[in-house]
Amino acid sequence: xxxxxxxxxxxxxxxxxxxxxxxxxxxxxxxxxxxxxxxxxxxxxxxxxxxxxxxxxxxxxxxxxxxxxxxxxxxxxxxxxxxxxxxxxxxxxxxxxxxxxxxxxxxxxxxxxxxxxxxxxxxxxxxxxxxxxxxxxxxxxxxxxxxxxxxxxxxxxxxxxxxxxxxxxxxxxxxxxxxxxxxxxxxxxxxxxxxxxxxxxxxxxxxxxxxxxxxxxxxxxxxxxxxxxxxxxxxxxxxxxxxxxxxxxxxxxxxxxxxxxxxxxxxxxxxxxxxxxxxxxxxxxxxxxxxxxxxxxxxxxxxxxxxxxxxxxxxxxxxxxxxxxxxxxxxxxxxxxxxxxxxxxxxxxxxxxxxxxxxxxxxxxxxxxxxxxxxxxxxxxxxxxxxxxxx
Numbered sequence: 477x478x479x480x481x482x483x484x485x486x487x488x489x490x491x492x493x494x495x496x497x498x499x500x501x502x503x504x505x506x507x508x509x510x511x512x513x514x515x516x517x518x519x520x521x522x523x524x525x526x527x528x529x530x531x532x533x534x535x536x537x538x539x540x541x542x543x544x545x546x547x548x549x550x551x552x553x554x555x556x557x558x559x560x561x562x563x564x565x566x567x568x569x570x571x572x573x574x575x576x577x578x579x580x581x582x583x584x585x586x587x588x589x590x591x592x593x594x595x596x597x598x599x600x601x602x603x604x605x606x607x608x609x610x611x612x613x614x615x616x617x618x619x620x621x622x623x624x625x626x627x628x629x630x631x632x633x634x635x636x637x638x639x640x641x642x643x644x645x646x647x648x649x650x651x652x653x654x655x656x657x658x659x660x661x662x663x664x665x666x667x668x669x670x671x672x673x674x675x676x677x678x679x680x681x682x683x684x685x686x687x688x689x690x691x692x693x694x695x696x697x698x699x700x701x702x703x704x705x706x707x708x709x710x711x712x713x714x715x716x717x718x719x720x721x722x723x724x725x726x727x728x729x730x731x732x733x734x735x736x737x738x739x740x741x742x743x744x745x746x747x748x749x750x751x752x753x754x755x756x757x758x759x760x761x762x763x764x765x766x767x768x769x770x771x772x773x774x775x776x777x778x779x780x781x782x783x784x785x786x787x788x789x790x791x792x793x794x795x796x797x798x799x800x801x802x803x804x805x806x807x808x809x810x811x812x813x814x815x816x817x818x819x820x821x822x823x824x825x826x827x828x829x830x831x832x833x834x835x836x837x838x839x840x841x842x843x844x845x846x847x848x849x850x851x852x853x854x855x856x857x858x859x860x861x862x863x864x865x866x867x
Contacts (some may be wrong), residue, residue: 478533482507484727485788486538488520496531500720504528506537523788526708526724527573527655534655538572539727541785541845543575548849550702553733556614556741570849573723574813577650577660581667583698585645588670595693600629636674638684644668645677646702652711653721654657668675683707690778728787734787735843736771738853742860748775757807769806773863781863783816800829800838807836814838820845844866 480491490512493501498509498517506528508521516707524547525539539546621646649665650656677683686699709723740750754772759765771783784806786799803815814837821842829838841859845852 480533480535482519482522482535484522486522488518490516490517491569493517493519494531497505497533497535498839499537500528500530504709504722504724506535506724521726522838524724525572526722527571528720528722528724529653529655530720538571543572545849545852546572546725547575547579549706549730549734549845549853550725552849552853553730553737554700555696556737573653574660576696576701576723577656577664577831580646580650580698580701580705581660581663581703582733584647584667585670587643587695587698588667590694592635592670593637593639593695594633594635597632597634597636598629600627600694634673635671639686639692640674640701641677641704642670642684642686642699643695644674647671649705649709649711649849653709655721655723667758677706679834690703717813727792731787731820732770732847735856736783738856739771739783739818739860739863742857743773743781743864746860747863748773748780750774757809759805767806767809772810773845778786779794779810779812780812781816781866782812782819783863785818787820803836803838804831806835807838808834812836814866816841816866818843818859839863 480493482489492515493509494515498511501507501509501519503525506522506524507519510518510520512518521637522537525537527537528535575841604858627696647664647667651661651668683703688696708725709721711719711721736752740752743750750771750773751769752865753768755766757767759767769782770785772779774779774785782803784799784803799817803817807813807815813835817840819840819842821844826842827840829840830836831838841862843852843859844855845857
């Protein structure tokens, strides 16, 4: 098995790739790959992290930030209070998939030791004898008045509930990925025996929404990992017997979700409310130029601030900066004299742009993702205060 290791946001590098592997990197928008001849390809603009395997080649893409920080940001964006009491511990020496699989193995083992939740599920089916209550309308329409089989509706106390379906489906998905080490795979395979009677979720369908109560709150860490596994992994046939497996995360999405959730909470604590991904606003009178800022901070009767999270700054400042132009359009449309762009530190540094001919100032802020969770949250709180005080 050929192994290739890439670094997220690294400089362009030449690597030997098969045509299928190069095509997959482009098709999945993992990186920009261009041919150089002789089996060599230039790999640039690496924007996803994780692992992909195709055509006998495994490509490992490491994030620039520690894996534990990556998980913290994902956890916090989904449930800000969750990480305080249930932070998932990850080893620093593992790749993203291995870290996820080991953490999932630990969390699902914890759930099993305390016992799986069960609940009443309603079943509608045809049976050779009556169980529960007879569905008279279905019996007449489907059976034409025949006595058997009987169309019945009944409730059963079962392990086949949404929480366990999520766990089992994520477990099943992990086992289909060929990139795991044998020890982790063996541990996961043993756990499948505990899910007898649990049905797998249908691939492609929306994942069930879990409402947490005192009875299932202990599931939260395992279910968080289940959703991450199911949403970010795939196994597909590319052509003939060729199969591609991928476990990938978009760094820009992780960063954007974390920034907008933390700033929304902090700004709402100061005053008013903050809305993520607000729609319905247009730049032109014909309503053809739609605007969708990442975060809008509202006062009693007006917008107070517009914030956009941009994980990566434009590579060249020689050409027009689209981020600045976009933020200027927001400020003009909403009548604000200032807008805020939030970047990951290392891609951009704190700076201020005073726009000529228009009383508008664009503030660029940098977030240091290398900070530990508590310090990172304090940084975001300070940034929210800076934004609130700049108006």
